[in-house]
Amino acid sequence: MISDLVIIGGGASGFMGAITAISSGLRSVVILESTSKVLEKVRISGGGRCNLTNSCWDIPNLVDNYPRGEKQLISLFNRFSTTEAFDWFQKKGLSLKIEKDGRVFPRSDSSDEVIKCLTSVAKNSGVKVFTNSHVKNISPKRKGFDVLVKGGIHFEANNILICTGGHPSGRRLAKTLGHSIIQPVPSLFSFTISENSLKSCSGITLDVQVKLTVDKKKYSGTGPILITHKGFSGPLILRLSAFSARNLHANKYIGKLIINWLCMSEKKVRSEIDLYKLVNGKKFLLNNKPFKQLPKSLWNALLLSAKIDSQLKWADLSKKDKESLVKCLIMKSYSINSRGPFGEEFVTAGGISLKEINFKTMESRICKGLFFAGEVIDIDGITGGFNFQHCWTSGWVAGNSMVPLKA
Numbered sequence: 001m002i003s004d005l006v007i008i009g010g011g012a013s014g015f016m017g018a019i020t021a022i023s024s025g026l027r028s029v030v031i032l033e034s035t036s037k038v039l040e041k042v043r044i045s046g047g048g049r050c051n052l053t054n055s056c057w058d059i060p061n062l063v064d065n066y067p068r069g070e071k072q073l074i075s076l077f078n079r080f081s082t083t084e085a086f087d088w089f090q091k092k093g094l095s096l097k098i099e100k101d102g103r104v105f106p107r108s109d110s111s112d113e114v115i116k117c118l119t120s121v122a123k124n125s126g127v128k129v130f131t132n133s134h135v136k137n138i139s140p141k142r143k144g145f146d147v148l149v150k151g152g153i154h155f156e157a158n159n160i161l162i163c164t165g166g167h168p169s170g171r172r173l174a175k176t177l178g179h180s181i182i183q184p185v186p187s188l189f190s191f192t193i194s195e196n197s198l199k200s201c202s203g204i205t206l207d208v209q210v211k212l213t214v215d216k217k218k219y220s221g222t223g224p225i226l227i228t229h230k231g232f233s234g235p236l237i238l239r240l241s242a243f244s245a246r247n248l249h250a251n252k253y254i255g256k257l258i259i260n261w262l263c264m265s266e267k268k269v270r271s272e273i274d275l276y277k278l279v280n281g282k283k284f285l286l287n288n289k290p291f292k293q294l295p296k297s298l299w300n301a302l303l304l305s306a307k308i309d310s311q312l313k314w315a316d317l318s319k320k321d322k323e324s325l326v327k328c329l330i331m332k333s334y335s336i337n338s339r340g341p342f343g344e345e346f347v348t349a350g351g352i353s354l355k356e357i358n359f360k361t362m363e364s365r366i367c368k369g370l371f372f373a374g375e376v377i378d379i380d381g382i383t384g385g386f387n388f389q390h391c392w393t394s395g396w397v398a399g400n401s402m403v404p405l406k407a
């Protein structure tokens with residue numbers, strides 16, 4: 001039997017594509033999944049809670065969270081964005097909540113509920129799911145496609161939707177069908193630095209301003225960073241890692257960070273120091289600081305980096321010492337020497353070239369009847385639910401764009 005649609009990959013985008021396709025009128029929709037379990041990434045995502053989207057409802061702001069695909073996502077989000085995804089899941093019976101930082105989770109805090117929702121809606125709509133079905137080859141025929149599954153089983157389909165995530169096999173299948181692939185590189189990772197003066201500060205999270213330079217290219221941002229025992233992580237660092245992913249990879253993960261630990265102007269820092277010195281001249285620099293927001297261990301580490309004796313009294317702080325302290329507080333430089341571990345989430349930057357996809361339909365511009373959705377495409381977001389949002393959106397648009405097989 002020829003199916004209206006065969007979907008390769010039973011992840012977030014595959015399920016959204018399948019459910020949408022069948023509700024838009026396709027009669028026979030099949031999902032082929034390599035492993036023994038579908039939606040495995042949904043299960044482990046968000047530390048087992050699944051951060052499935054974000055309450056960033058405004059499309060121009062939303063697309064700022066995508067280092068790759070920003071332009072293409074504008075038209076996609078105009079059709080199915082965070083608002084629509086939020087409503088879609090609630091209407092399917094999944095109760096959601098929005099956290100203070102805008103991330104959206106199931107009210108139960110359990111990714112299993114997301115899986116239950118997607119699998120039961122798919123089953124009730126008549127989507128057929130085959131696990132342990134690794135797709136080895138797709139051959140276009142005069143009408144439709146032949147899909148070869150490991151073990152020698154064949155499926156026939158009028159349309160194909162490739163939703164294989166960051167797995168190399170999907171990119172390989174697309175390549176054999178004529179697509180070019182943007183080299184996949186990792187995104188959303190922490191930085192390891194050469195300097196070890198911050199070892200005692202590991203575990204501290206602080207809002208800072210950061211300037212990152214990678215081979216002359218500059219990136220910057222303000223937000224929370226986490227000091228780790230080997231370098232830096234936290235939301236701002238993960239964001240910078242995503243925007244610089246390609247450059248950092250090309251530059252062998254060598255770069256320079258300049259941190260303003262106080263998010264203050266030089267003028268303001270100088271005047272705060274002068275005032276503090278005037279009032280607290282008899283106090284030791286050790287543990288006595290003008291900047292309340294700086295944790296003690298970080299203050300002491302920065303004094304050490306500035307080569308200032310912490311046993312000094314404020315009244316004895318020389319002009320030279322003050323200069324060096326100001327520099328360490330607001331323009332301290334750290335050398336990145338390698339990629340650190342991933343945060344809670346990681347994605348692949350790269351995949352099917354955006355030029356070869358029609359973003360009105362998610363159909364290939366090269367092979368008629370072939371569609372793509374999710375991480376397999378050269379689109380990725382930062383942490384916060386943006387990666388799943390792209391999967392729901394591209395899966396929904398693809399599922400709504402297919403023509404049923406004429407009887």
Ligand SMILES: Cc1cc2nc3c(=O)[nH]c(=O)nc-3n(C[C@H](O)[C@H](O)[C@H](O)COP(=O)(O)OP(=O)(O)OC[C@H]3O[C@@H](n4cnc5c(N)ncnc54)[C@H](O)[C@@H]3O)c2cc1C
Nearest residue numbers: 009011012013034045046051135165345374375385387388
């Ligand atoms: C630890 C972790 C936590 C994350 N947490 C979040 C989060 O909280 N929020 C968020 O937005 N994003 C998160 N992400 C990112 C998010 O999981 C991915 O962006 C998303 O899962 C991609 O969905 P997809 O459908 O494109 O691919 P996937 O979910 O990767 O699904 C692809 C499926 O295709 C199957 N497959 C591959 N090749 C074949 C083949 N040849 N034949 C048949 N099947 C095949 C795979 O087995 C897999 O099941 C996280 C990622 C990780 C690694």
